[in-house]
Amino acid sequence: MLLMARAKNEKSAAIGAAIREARTRRGKVMREVAAHLGIDTAAVGNWETGRNLPSTQNLLSVAEFLQVDAVALGKGRVIFNEEDASSSKLNEAEIVSDPAPFPAGPNDVQILGASVGGEEGDFTFNGQIIGYTRRPPGIAHLNNVFAVHVIGDSMEPRFEPGDMIYCSSRTAVSGDDIVIEMFPEEGETVGKAYIKRLVRRAGGELVCMQYNPPKEVTFNVYALKRVYRVIPLRELVGF
Structure with a gap:
């Protein structure tokens, strides 16, 4: 079996x-x-x-x-x-970035549940583990990794709704894609979360960009609960 x-x-x-x-x-x-x-x-x-x-x-x-x-x-x-x-x-330009099937690693990466948020492209982590997925070879020994399905279309065509991304707690640098989790607002039990591209850190702000529609978005660093780095495909496959 x-x-x-x-x-x-x-x-x-x-x-x-x-x-x-x-x-x-x-x-x-x-x-x-x-x-x-x-x-x-x-x-x-x-x-x-x-x-x-x-x-x-x-x-x-x-x-x-x-x-x-x-x-x-x-x-x-x-x-x-x-x-x-x-x-x-x-679209030949896309060929180089198409992922080949990952070699079958252990099925031990948690997939965290997420719920649709408001009209700002946000979502919320619902606190549940909805399943497990295979660990790609490039992160075979990396701790504190989880996966989540993309909700919303603010990062299309980079990420589309339904795409599964792997995230880690490694510090993100400019140019990295990130998942931002905010502290809950007054009267809320969970904070909003966003997927964006990190542009720079400036004073008390985290400056990011999104693709759909293209615009710059800023976040107050004191309102950030956690910032996770989205692990790029080249690292997942071990390049």
């Missing part, structure tokens, strides 16, 4: 990576795939991170939407339909 479970995890990771590669090379976002299938964006995110396998029907629909060979996609490979193989519509 253990071997079957491992094989399923490896298949999920391979198919998920293939779906992401096909999607990014087509210049699509997860929301468009989800809309075509009539499902939640988070479901597509779960496929791409290898947490779940798409049903046969959904796999066929994804292949049709992205114009790739369905049989190859089901084996974790991407073969574009012949009529589009040389199309300039393929």
Whole structure:
């Protein structure tokens, strides 16, 4: 049974990576795939991170939407339909950043639950551990690591709703993506949280940026409870 479970995890990771590669090379976002299938964006995110396998029907629909060979996609490979193989519509710039399936590490990284916040792109940690995910090889010996699913679209296209990111307590520097957790406001039990790009620390402010819509955002450092660094893909895979 253990071997079957491992094989399923490896298949999920391979198919998920293939779906992401096909999607990014087509210049699509997860929301468009989800809309075509009539499902939640988070479901597509779960496929791409290898947490779940798409049903046969959904796999066929994804292949049709992205114009790739369905049989190859089901084996974790991407073969574009012949009529589009040389199309300039393929987003070749994305290829270098597509993640390959992570080697199967221990399933010991906590996935923290998060709830949708207000209209400012914020969310809140709900204090629950909703599951565990594989530990990529690049953080095999790193302590104080957790994962969380992205909520909100303020960092698209860098992060999309449903994407799973790994975070650590390592001090962030300018240029790092970060998760900011604020102290609760008066009358609240939990504080707001945000995913942003750290620009600089200036006096009593943390200056950040977001992509959607593009703008600079500042936070009072005395209102910050914690700042977590989002671990970039190159570090997760050990580069």
